[in-house]
Amino acid sequence: NKTIDDLKRALDDAQRRASQGSQQLQGEGLELDLQNMLTETFPNDDIDEIKKGTTGADIRQTVRTPKGTVCGVILWETKRAKSWDNDWPEKLKSDLRAEKANIPIIVSTVMPKDFKSDMGIKEGVWVVSFAPSATLAELMRQRLIDVAREKYLAENKDGKTEALYEYITSHEFVQQIESFLEV
Numbered sequence: 001n002k003t004i005d006d007l008k009r010a011l012d013d014a015q016r017r018a019s020q021g022s023q024q025l026q027g028e029g030l031e032l033d034l035q036n037m038l039t040e041t042f043p044n045d046d047i048d049e050i051k052k053g054t055t056g057a058d059i060r061q062t063v064r065t066p067k068g069t070v071c072g073v074i075l076w077e078t079k080r081a082k083s084w085d086n087d088w089p090e091k092l093k094s095d096l097r098a099e100k101a102n103i104p105i106i107v108s109t110v111m112p113k114d115f116k117s118d119m120g121i122k123e124g125v126w127v128v129s130f131a132p133s134a135t136l137a138e139l140m141r142q143r144l145i146d147v148a149r150e151k152y153l154a155e156n157k158d159g160k161t162e163a164l165y166e167y168i169t170s171h172e173f174v175q176q177i178e179s180f181l182e183v
Contacts, residue, residue: 002128021063030130034107037134038076042141044068057095057104061137063144072144073101074137078110086112089125103140107133 004066012067031049038047038061046062059076077092079085092104105126112122118129128136 029128030080030107034076034078034133035059038137041134042183045141055095056099057092060101062100063141065145065148067149071141071148072103073099074103074105074144075099075142077099077104077106079106079110081110082111084108084110089123089127093123094171099148104143105133105136105140121123 003161011087013057028030035047038045042063043059044064044066046060048062050056050058050060050062057075057077059078061074061076063071063074065071075092076094077088079088085086088108089104089105092106095101096104098182103126104124105128106122107128108131111120111129113120115122117128119132120127126136126140
């Protein structure tokens with residue numbers, strides 16, 4: 001009877017583990033769902049999976065304008081776990097520095113205890129559940145595009161000012177003004 005009971009218990013444990021799947025496979029499912037969502041939603045962006053065994057986040061999203069201009073990089077880390085680990089934000093920030101990326105985001109099935117909603121910032125890292133991740137991606141993309149546009153305008157402002165000054169002080173401009181005055 002003891003042997004039969006032990007075998008039943010072992011069989012129940014094996015069935016439970018088989019139905020759950022491995023933690024890694026469950027995490028990869030979340031990662032693939034996120035990658036597919038990003039690829040479908042942002043066709044201009046480069047969505048790259050960071051291979052297993054390689055140091056870094058799970059997904060690198062290089063944000064591009066419709067003309068192909070690179071505006072920045074978002075690093076995505078996916079976590080399917082039973083409890084929140086306070087080491088995750090620090091690890092992602094380290095990956096962010098190594099990649100020279102712009103925005104770190106953790107998509108997690110479990111939120112930090114101090115969160116009151118499915119989205120927030122923890123130690124400088126965005127943390128979001130899967131449902132609102134598309135909305136956060138859209139907002140962060142737009143932020144990177146806006147910052148890149150402002151940088152571009154600021155960089156080209158000086159050159160345009162100098163070109164305008166040179167034109168106004170040129171003989172060509174003086175001649176055109178004189179022709180207007182003659183009319």
